[in-house]
Amino acid sequence: MFRNWEDNVAAAALAVVFLAVSWGVLARYVAPRPAVWSGEVASLGFAWIVFVGAAAGARQHLHIGVDLVTARLPGAVQRGIACAVSLFLALALAYIAWLAVKIGIQSLNRPTPVLRLPSSITHAAVFVGFSSMAVGALRDAITLYRGAKS
Amino acid sequence: QDLTLRVTHVLSTTEPMHLASERFAELVKERSDGRIAVEVFPAGQLGSNLDMYEQVRMGAPIVQISDPGYLSDYVPDFGILNAPYLLDEAGDFQKLLDSDWYKGISDKIAADHQIRVLTLNWLFGGRQIIANKPVRSPADLQNVSIRVPPNVMWIETFAALGARGETLAWPEVYSGLASGVVDAAEAPLSSLWGSKLYESAKTVSMTNHFIAYSGPIINESVYQSLDPELQQVLVTSAEDAGKYMAELVTQSQATLRADLEGAGVTFVDDVDMGAMRAATEVVYTKFPDWTPGLHDTVRALLDN
Amino acid sequence: MTDILPFLVLAILMVLNAPVAYCLAIGALVFFMGSAGVPVQTYVQRLVSATESFPLLAIPFFILAGVVMNEAGITGRIMKLADTMVGHMIGGLARVNVLLSTLMGGMSGSANADAAMQSTVLVPEMTARGYDKAFSAAVTAFSAIITAIIPPSIGLILYGFLADVSIGRLFIAGLVPGALICGLLLIAVGRISRAEGYPPSRDTPASWAERGRAALDAGWGLLIPVGILGGIRFGWYTPTEAGAIAVCYALFIGLVVYRALPVRRIPAMFREAAIATAVIMLIICAAQAFGFFLSWERLPGKLADTMLVLSQNPYVILLLINLLLVVIGMILEGGAALIILTPLFVPVITKLGIDPVHFGVVMVLNLTIAGVTPPVGTLMYTTCSITGVSVGDFTRKSLSLFVAMMISLALVTFVPFITLFLPNLVYGS
Ligand code: NA
Ligand code: NA
Numbered sequence: 090m091f092r093n094w095e096d097n098v099a100a101a102a103l104a105v106v107f108l109a110v111s112w113g114v115l116a117r118y119v120a121p122r123p124a125v126w127s128g129e130v131a132s133l134g135f136a137w138i139v140f141v142g143a144a145a146g147a148r149q150h151l152h153i154g155v156d157l158v159t160a161r162l163p164g165a166v167q168r169g170i171a172c173a174v175s176l177f178l179a180l181a182l183a184y185i186a187w188l189a190v191k192i193g194i195q196s197l198n199r200p201t202p203v204l205r206l207p208s209s210i211t212h213a214a215v216f217v218g219f220s221s222m223a224v225g226a227l228r229d230a231i232t233l234y235r236g237a238k239s
Numbered sequence: 240q241d242l243t244l245r246v247t248h249v250l251s252t253t254e255p256m257h258l259a260s261e262r263f264a265e266l267v268k269e270r271s272d273g274r275i276a277v278e279v280f281p282a283g284q285l286g287s288n289l290d291m292y293e294q295v296r297m298g299a300p301i302v303q304i305s306d307p308g309y310l311s312d313y314v315p316d317f318g319i320l321n322a323p324y325l326l327d328e329a330g331d332f333q334k335l336l337d338s339d340w341y342k343g344i345s346d347k348i349a350a351d352h353q354i355r356v357l358t359l360n361w362l363f364g365g366r367q368i369i370a371n372k373p374v375r376s377p378a379d380l381q382n383v384s385i386r387v388p389p390n391v392m393w394i395e396t397f398a399a400l401g402a403r404g405e406t407l408a409w410p411e412v413y414s415g416l417a418s419g420v421v422d423a424a425e426a427p428l429s430s431l432w433g434s435k436l437y438e439s440a441k442t443v444s445m446t447n448h449f450i451a452y453s454g455p456i457i458n459e460s461v462y463q464s465l466d467p468e469l470q471q472v473l474v475t476s477a478e479d480a481g482k483y484m485a486e487l488v489t490q491s492q493a494t495l496r497a498d499l500e501g502a503g504v505t506f507v508d509d510v511d512m513g514a515m516r517a518a519t520e521v522v523y524t525k526f527p528d529w530t531p532g533l534h535d536t537v538r539a540l541l542d543n
Numbered sequence: 544m545t546d547i548l549p550f551l552v553l554a555i556l557m558v559l560n561a562p563v564a565y566c567l568a569i570g571a572l573v574f575f576m577g578s579a580g581v582p583v584q585t586y587v588q589r590l591v592s593a594t595e596s597f598p599l600l601a602i603p604f605f606i607l608a609g610v611v612m613n614e615a616g617i618t619g620r621i622m623k624l625a626d627t628m629v630g631h632m633i634g635g636l637a638r639v640n641v642l643l644s645t646l647m648g649g650m651s652g653s654a655n656a657d658a659a660m661q662s663t664v665l666v667p668e669m670t671a672r673g674y675d676k677a678f679s680a681a682v683t684a685f686s687a688i689i690t691a692i693i694p695p696s697i698g699l700i701l702y703g704f705l706a707d708v709s710i711g712r713l714f715i716a717g718l719v720p721g722a723l724i725c726g727l728l729l730i731a732v733g734r735i736s737r738a739e740g741y742p743p744s745r746d747t748p749a750s751w752a753e754r755g756r757a758a759l760d761a762g763w764g765l766l767i768p769v770g771i772l773g774g775i776r777f778g779w780y781t782p783t784e785a786g787a788i789a790v791c792y793a794l795f796i797g798l799v800v801y802r803a804l805p806v807r808r809i810p811a812m813f814r815e816a817a818i819a820t821a822v823i824m825l826i827i828c829a830a831q832a833f834g835f836f837l838s839w840e841r842l843p844g845k846l847a848d849t850m851l852v853l854s855q856n857p858y859v860i861l862l863l864i865n866l867l868l869v870v871i872g873m874i875l876e877g878g879a880a881l882i883i884l885t886p887l888f889v890p891v892i893t894k895l896g897i898d899p900v901h902f903g904v905v906m907v908l909n910l911t912i913a914g915v916t917p918p919v920g921t922l923m924y925t926t927c928s929i930t931g932v933s934v935g936d937f938t939r940k941s942l943s944l945f946v947a948m949m950i951s952l953a954l955v956t957f958v959p960f961i962t963l964f965l966p967n968l969v970y971g972s
Contacts, residue, residue, distance in 0.1 A: 099817035100810060103603055110600065110787040114780045117405070117420075123384070125394050125406045128597060136594040138603060139828060142821025143564070145814075151822045151928050152562035155918045156935065159560040174559050181569050185587070192584040195297060200312055202289075202389045203406065211591050245839070252890070282885075284838045287595070290588055297582040408597035411781045414700065417711070419778025435709050 095221055099142035106134035129203045136211040140218030147222045168237050175230035182223035189215035241465070243276045246455070247291045248304040249283035254429055255491065256304060256453070257281050259361060259484035263302075263455065266476035271469055277302070296353055298458050306453040307359060308390055313352040315528035316344050319537055320359065323396045323519040324512070326450045329362055329485070331541055336360055338540050355462040357474050359454035360481035364427030364488045365447035369436050371422070373507040374444035377401050377518040385423040386412050395525045396448065400518050416440055427451065428495040429488070437502045444507040446515060454481060549574045549836050557918055564822075567829035567919070574836035581839070589832040593824065597783055598697050602823060604786025605656030607816035608767075608793050609663050614812060615797025615804045617764035618664045624757040624765075627749035634736020635744050636669050637682050641732055644686035645725045648693030654911055655823060656786070658687035658922045662929035663819075672744055677936035678735070684915045684926040684937075685944040686728055691911040693721035698907035701881055706889045708899045712966040716900050719961050720908065724951045731947040763796045822928050826921060827878065834880075847887045857895040861902075861956050864888060865909055872913020877921065881910050900966060901959045908955055912948050915941065 113127030146152055159167055193212035201208055244267075246260045257279070264277035285291060291303040311318030319325070326332055335341055336359060345356045368374050370383065380402040387393040387404040397404040402423075407415045415421050417439040424436055425448070431437060455477045462470060496506065523534045530536075553570030557563065568590065575586035593599060612618045625639040632638060643665070644657055661683045669679040691698050694714035703713045735741075749757075758765070770792055774780050780788055797804030850863050871880050885906065892902045914922035917938050927937055955961055 096814045096818065097810075099821060100813035103607065103813050103817040103820070106600065106603065107607065107787055107790060110604075110784055111791055114784050114788060117384070117403075122398070123403050123405050125387075125389070125404060128406050128408065129389060131600055132595050132597070135600060135603070136591055138817050139594050139821050139824040140591075142817045143825040145818045146822040146825075146928075147562075149818070151818065152564050152825070153924055153928055153934060154560040154562050154566075155557050156560045156933065158558045160935070170559055174556070174561050178561060178565055178569075181572065182565070185568070185572065185590075188584045189587045192297075192587045195584070196293070198313075199293070203391065203394065205391075211594070212587060215587055215591060278841075280838065285835060286589065286592060290592055293588060294581065294585050297585055298580075299582060299585060300580045407781065411597065411700075411783065413703070415778075415781055418781075420781050435703075435711070438709065438711050 093145065093148065095141050095145035095148065095218075098217075099138050099145055102134045102137035102141065106131045106138065109134065126204050129201055133201070133206070133210050136214040140214040141221070142218075144218045144221035144225065147225045165237070168233055172230050172233035172237065175226045175233060179223050179226035179230060182219050182226055186216050186219035186223060189213070189219060241271075241274045241469070242300065242461075243278065244300055244302050244457070245278050245280055245285070246302045246304070247280045247283075247285045249288055250281065250430075251433060252281050254433065255484050255487040256361065256363065258487060259480045260304065262483050263476055263480035266479055267472060270472045270476060275465075275469060275472070292456070295456055295458050298353070298460060300458070300461055302357075302455045302457050304361065304453050305356075305456045306363075306451065308392060310348060310354065310356065310456075313354065314344050314348045315526065316530055316533055317348070318392060318526055319523075319529065319533055320452065321392050321449065323392075323399075323448050323522055324516040325537070326541070329365070329450050329489075332362075332450070332452055333360065334540055334543065335537065340536055340540060349459045349462075353459045355457050355459045357455045357457060357477035358481055359452050360478060360485065361453045361455075362481070362485035362488050363451040363453050364429060364492075365445075366425050366427055366449045366451060367431065368423055368425045368444045368446050368448070369416075369431050369440045369504075370424075370442055370444070371440050373442055373505075374423075374446060375507060375509060376511040376514045383423055384421045385425060386415060386421045387425070391525075392522070395522045396519055399521050400448075400515070412436065413439075427488075428492060428499065432495050432498055437499055437504045441503055442505050442507060443499060444510055446510050447512075448515065448519070546840055546842070548577065549833070553833070563919060563924065564825040564829045567826065567833045571829065571832035571836055574833075574839070579839060586832060589835045590828050593828045593831045598700070599824070599827070601697070601783050601786045602656050602659070603816060603820040604783070604790055606659045606663075606819050607812070608786065608789040609660030610812045610816050611790060611793040611797060611804070612660075612764065612767075613664055614808055615793055616801050617761075617767075617793060617796060620757075620761040621764045622665075622668055624754070624761045626744055627754045627757045630744040631746070631748040633743055634732055634741045636665070636672060636674065637679070637732045637736055637741065638729060640665050640669070640679070640682045641686040641689075641725060641728045644683075644689045645693065645721065648690040648721055654687040654691035654914065654922055655925050657690040658684050658925045659819060659823070659929060661687070662926045666926070666930045672742070674741055675739070675940065676930060677932045677940040678739070680926040680930045680932040680937055681915075681941035681944055682728075682732060683930075684920075684922040685941065685948060686725075687922055687926075688908070688911045688915070688948065689721050689724050689728070692717045692724065692904070692908055694718070696907065698878070698881060698911060699903060701878070702885055702903040702907055706885050706899055706903060708903055712900045713903050715966045715969055716904050716962045717907075719965055720904055720951070720955045723954065723961065724908075724948070727947045727951050728944065731943050735943060763800055767792060819929060823921065823925050826919075826924055830919070844887050847884075847891060851891055855895065857892075857897050858957065860891065860895055861897065861905070864892075865905070865952065865956055868906065868909040869913065869916070872910050873916050873919060877910035877913045880913065881906065898959060898963060901962045904962045905952075905956050908952055912952060915945070915948075 109127045109130040113124045116124040189212045193209040196208040199208045248256050250256045260279045264279055267275050267277045292305055292309050294301050295303050307317040307320035348354045374380055377400045380400045384403040384405050385397055386407045387397055389406040394404050405421050412424055416424055416436055549570040552573045553566050556566040572586055575581055575583045629635045629638050666679045666683055670676045694717050696717055699713040699717055854860055914920045917934055927934055
């Protein structure tokens with residue numbers, strides 16, 4: 090449950106989006122008033138699917154790169170480059186996570202158009218997702234460094 | 240050259256708002272002797288309305304054409320400028336812009352939220368209902384499902400009129416109306432024409448439920464970094480471009496109507512404005528954040 | 544220098560084999576950290592903007608629908624039916640792959656969703672029957688292009704909105720080009736299958752009685768496209784909502800009708816679909832942020848201006864625009880490129896007397912093809928990430944399919960009759 094928490098959070102967000110949109114359709118026929126909130130809930134949930142799900146994907150190394158050049162280099166050089174790149178990515182991703190905090194705080198008083206919730210709900214998804222991706226990249230860098238030493 | 244400003248809006252290059260934005264750019268360049276350069280980015284090239292408003296608020300050197308509805312997220316009283324059946328005729332809006340009340344709310348949003356409203360006199364046009372049947376009174380809207388933007392003012396207004404407001408995304412409106420997900424949509428004539436909604440619905444009722452105004456906003460710190468002379472150039476250029484837009488919109492109504500009629504659209508002019516206004520009166524009580532007595536204040540200014 | 548730096552960072556990171564989504568995201572970040580005066584934290588806003596697009600929600604829904612149909616035993620039954628129909632032909636399943644995308648084109652507006660679904664559904668089946676996995680992935684990605692051209696099409700709706708062109712006309716204009724691409728891809732796939740010796744999946748053609756039984760057995764699944772198309776047609780739901788309805792329907796069949804779907808499997812299906820969606824969407828989000836940098840510097844506009852200086856001949860300009868789109872499509876996500884470039888090109892082509900309906904199909908087709916060309920191609924990443932095929936292998940196996948697409952693009956570009964005769968027939972010219 091907690092070990093791969095990103096998977097579960099992203100799946101829960103998908104369930105929320107699915108239920109919101111389905112209810113939006115159903116409400117058109119059975120409810121006294123249309124579910125005007127469903128599009129907004131779907132949009133907020135979508136951000137959580139994407140950014141937290143991306144972190145889950147990163148854990149499983151599903152984000153594809155272009156290996157046309159590096160694949161031609163000697164193994165040791167490949168590992169060295171991969172280690173340096175992972176370290177750089179960890180820094181850049183952590184910086185993006187911090188920017189999400191910054192804009193999230195500035196958007197706390199900005200309400201969403203229909204439900205009047207703080208817009209920062211979306212930025213929080215970026216913070217959670219990119220923090221996790223940064224930690225993952227750092228973990229990769231350490232693993233590669235240890236592997237090169239031994 | 241002191242500054243490059245990027246003017247952004249989400250409409251196409253044939254709309255009056257784009258022509259007014261270009262006029263604004265020319266006027267600013269001319270009157271500032273080239274010290275301020277202005278470039279126009281139409282059709283949401285830099286992002287959606289909401290995103291660009293936020294860019295302005297956070298300090299980007301952008302001028303975005305904003306409507307009062309967005310400003311009401313920060314200073315709720317702006318919302319009443321967008322309320323249904325507020326104006327008897329479009330020209331009355333100037334009375335509000337000239338008032339101390341308006342100066343008060345614009346100063347407040349500049350001081351507290353970093354948004355400088357240059358003016359709000361850019362007439363976007365009266366919003367009309369397109370459907371496959373005439374809408375003459377609230378009775379014609381009972382349980383009619385109509386597409387509304389995801390915005391509380393619209394939702395409350397059409398709820399008050401007895402309709403079912405569906406918040407479809409704008410890109411889905413065309414197919415939504417064509418297939419019957421919604422029975423009706425509402426927009427100014429220029430957008431009804433531009434988005435080809437008349438291909439699926441053939442009756443436009445001149446309900447004029449909102450008479451929409453908008454205007455350019457800029458970040459307050461960016462504005463204050465200019466010397467007073469250049470600030471004045473921005474404000475007067477914005478006002479003059481707005482007058483130009485109002486002329487364009489007023490002139491284009493007849494042409495648009497002829498174009499729409501040419502495409503097989505029937506117009507309904509005998510809308511019972513009294514009944515529509517009475518039904519939407521309740522909307523003015525739905526915003527607890529408004530200053531108490533706001534409606535009376537604004538009515539007094541208008542009826543004066 | 545500020546014009547170049549984001550490109551430079553993007554290129555270096557890409558050469559060093561960093562994930563493409565990160566390359567685009569960090570390239571865009573460099574622009575926001577630069578001196579343009581844009582507050583750096585608004586970068587996050589550009590990153591999330593694609594998740595605010597309601598039509599893009601079709602992606603998770605159709606991915607989820609695919610996962611559910613797999614687990615519910617629906618896909619297997621449709622596969623059996625297809626096998627009785629064309630299984631005896633050489634490269635039978637590859638042909639099914641192309642035909643299925645053409646049929647799916649009638650119910651889905653998203654090429655990505657189609658590619659994702661068939662990557663989960665068809666590619667494992669093809670691999671099991673001896674097809675090269677990279678070839679199967681390539682056929683899936685290339686045939687998904689048909690889905691984006693046959694209506695309903697998110698790309699054509701977007702173009703019609705931006706270019707102020709009748710969406711009804713655009714939709715009808717997409718039908719013949721869609722069929723044309725289907726035909727050319729079938730020919731290409733048939734030739735490759737003969738050369739590689741991909742076997743028929745059965746020794747003799749099935750009897751009509753056997754085909755009838757298979758069709759009845761797959762009946763509930765075959766009703767899905769009918770339900771989707773019918774529901775959209777009669778206005779019960781929008782094309783995006785149809786995705787959610789397809790999931791509901793597939794869950795119903797799996798849980799109630801076939802009783803093949805254990806309830807405890809549902810969380811795992813949601814996990815799988817959410818992660819597959821995220822991997823695709825992260826690239827689209829990052830491309831959107833990078834697109835802000837391009838728009839801000841007016842780079843696409845500068846390119847367009849240069850082009851009009853080069854020539855005033857419509858055919859030369861169409862050729863130039865196509866070449867430019869192919870290049871831009873390599874480094875930019877197709878949807879983002881469409882949003883940025885449509886308002887710039889349409890005034891140019893109308894000045895030269897080119898029909899904007901014709902141009903719309905050309906542009907959407909070109910930028911959808913961009914989805915299968917490296918280094919940046921959303922369709923390619925969708926299929927590669929789901930099937931686990933490397934981009935290098937994918938590219939090597941897609942050469943002759945690419946030739947077929949280029950022939951289609953050339954025909955659609957230089958023979959306006961292909962796109963225009965149907966809409967002119969229906970609406971008058
Ligand atoms: Na396919
Ligand atoms: Na590409």
